[in-house]
Amino acid sequence: MIGEVSSVTSQVATTNSSTSKLNMDKDAFLKIFLAQLQYQDPLNPANGTEFIAELAQFGMLEQLANLADALNQLLQFEQKAQAASLIGKTVKIAGNGNSLVEGLVSAVRWSGGRVTLVVNDQEYDPAAVIEVK
Structure with a gap:
């Protein structure tokens, strides 16, 4: 089942990238992650290492978003200081x-x-x- 979710995700990404740039935020990441959990085969569960890797990726995504926000605030402060x-x-x-x-x-x-x-x-x-x- 995880393969099916992954293939649907890759098809959506391919379609969206041809029309516009795909913007993956943390909400979309969580939706995909929860879909993988929901539709996995109970007789053949996914490897725990895969889930840990995905959670690490989510943590990195959130930290990158926080870093981008901090850099944006720093840039705004620098612009104000230069103008002043x-x-x-x-x-x-x-x-x-x-x-x-x-x-x-x-x-x-x-x-x-x-x-x-x-x-x-x-x-x-x-x-x-x-x-x-």
Whole structure:
């Protein structure tokens, strides 16, 4: 029975990967793991080592997800710190089209995970800064 679940899973993965990238999260992993437990043949149970390996994989998946979250938070903090370090400095910013805006960074705003610099009472993306004086 485990072979049947595995073959169905591989068929779904093959189908989904051709249309879009398969995103396997821990909930999907647990569903597959529980399906394997539920449909195994009681007269021919799966090897305990296989289940331990799958649980280890689940633990690794969860730790990777936690690491990705921590790295994302660190990146957001770094972006805020870099933007805040520009307060009081004169910057040149690539504006709309070919225009350049030059002015003093008077503030930094954070809204919904987005960081903007306030220059000449206008908000600009820090990625548009081309020169700092």
